[in-house]
Every structure is written in C-alpha cells, then in structure tokens.
Amino acid sequence: xxxxxxxxxxxxxxxxxxxxxxxxxxxxxxxxxxxxxxxxxxxxxxxxxxxxxxxxxxxxxxxxxxxxxxxxxxxxxxxxxxxxxxxxxxxxxxxxxxxxxxxxxxxxxxxxxxxxxxxxxxxxxxxxxxxxxxxxxxxxxxxxxxxxxxxxxxxxxxxxxxxxxxxxxxxxxxxxxxxxxxxxxxxxxxxxxxxxxxxxxxxxxxxxxxxxxxx
Numbered sequence: 674x675x676x677x678x679x680x681x682x683x684x685x686x687x688x689x690x691x692x693x694x695x696x697x698x699x700x701x702x703x704x705x706x707x708x709x710x711x712x713x714x715x716x717x718x719x720x721x722x723x724x725x726x727x728x729x730x731x732x733x734x735x736x737x738x739x740x741x742x743x744x745x746x747x748x749x750x751x752x753x754x755x756x757x758x759x760x761x762x763x764x765x766x767x768x769x770x771x772x773x774x775x776x777x778x779x780x781x782x783x784x785x786x787x788x789x790x791x792x793x794x795x796x797x798x799x800x801x802x803x804x805x806x807x808x809x810x811x812x813x814x815x816x817x818x819x820x821x822x823x824x825x826x827x828x829x830x831x832x833x834x835x836x837x838x839x840x841x842x843x844x845x846x847x848x849x850x851x852x853x854x855x856x857x858x859x860x861x862x863x864x865x866x867x868x869x870x871x872x873x874x875x876x877x878x879x880x881x882x883x884x885x886x887x888x
Contacts, residue, residue: 679729689859720767736779774808797853
C-alpha cells in the first residue's frame with residue numbers, strides 16, 4: 674500500500690506504516706527528523722502520485738479553537754485562517770481514495786464539516802489528555818488499543834495535560850504526534866491485495882467526495 678503522511682517531519686506515522694511493510698512517505702516544508710522516505714516541500718505538489726491512503730496533519734496554528742480569539746479580536750488578519758482552511762479543503766479534495774485529516778478541536782468543524790471522531794492519547798497507551806479530531810474518508814473509526822485513563826487521572830496536570838503547560842516557542846514539541854496512535858492507524862488502516870477486507874471503499878449517497886460517510 675502506498676501511504677502519504679502530509680505535514681509530517683517527525684516520521685512517526687510514516688515509520689509506523691513502513692514497519693508494516695508499506696511504501697510510506699512523509700512530506701513537510703521541513704526536513705525529516707527520522708531517516709526515511711520524505712518529500713521536503715509543498716505537499717500539494719505530491720497528491721497525484723497514486724497513493725492508496727493519506728494521513729494529513731495540517732498546521733493548527735490558525736485553525737485551533739483555542740486560538741480563535743486572535744481573529745475575533747482583530748489581532749490576526751482573517752486571511753490567515755481562510756488560507757489555512759483552503760489548504761485543508763485541498764487536502765480533502767485530493768485524488769486519494771482513503772484520507773484521514775488530524776487536528777485538535779478546530780474551526781474545520783465549523784467551516785468545512787464536523788469531525789468523524791474525537792480521540793485522546795490515553796486511549797492508546799499515553800498518559801495524557803489531548804482532544805484530537807479525525808475527519809475520515811472511507812476509513813473506519815480508530816479503536817482504542819490501550820486505555821490508561823485511570824492512570825492518567827491520578828497524574829498532576831503538568832503531566833497529564835503537558836501540552837498546555839508548554840511555554841511559547843514549543844510549537845514543534847506541542848504538535849509532535851503520539852506513537853501509540855500512529856501504531857493504531859498502521860494496524861487498523863492497513864490492507865493488501867491478498868487481504869483487502871480491512872478497508873473497503875464505501876459509496877456516499879450524498880456527495881461524490883465520499884466525505885459524508887465512514888466505514
């Protein structure tokens with residue numbers, strides 16, 4: 674299976690699929706932090722290369738609900754948000770049969786479509802809270818693999834809500850993806866020619882884009 678991981682420089686999701694034997698590539702404007710297949714540059718230039726699956730992590734700086742006030746208060750030009758939303762739309766319109774868009778709680782749900790699923794790292798073995806939304810095209814919702822909620826509840830906020838305690842200038846660390854979720858994606862969203870039952874393309878009765886239904 675050919676897999677494109679858009680807006681990823683860490684290699685975490687790419688490497689999880691590579692470990693399953695797939696031809697996985699990451700793409701970002703930054704160089705990869707982990708040796709492996711990587712396009713450095715604009716991912717929009719690579720969407721038509723015959724991918725079977727794309728997992729995209731569009732930058733959340735201008736999309737997250739937590740930063741929405743900067744726009745409503747006029748501290749940031751609305752054009753930045755509009756450009757970010759336009760980028761998401763282009764990813765969603767990519768000629769790829771199966772797509773997952775990942776972002777924190779964001780204005781994507783308000784301006785494009787509601788997310789199909791919301792997950793937390795603690796469902797996949799990480800003792801942290803962080804609402805993560807998934808917009809899914811022809812993909813099943815992720816099933817939790819290792820729920821450590823009870824352990825997470827016992828931890829101080831500086832650990833269980835570590836992301837929110839990071840200071841300014843920690844954008845790269847804040848956006849780093851969780852390996853447990855990446856492994857779940859690679860395990861549950863994999864298929865091959867001999868066993869193509871894990872993922873089956875569904876036909877939407879509402880739109881040709883098939884973004885209105887998940888498996």
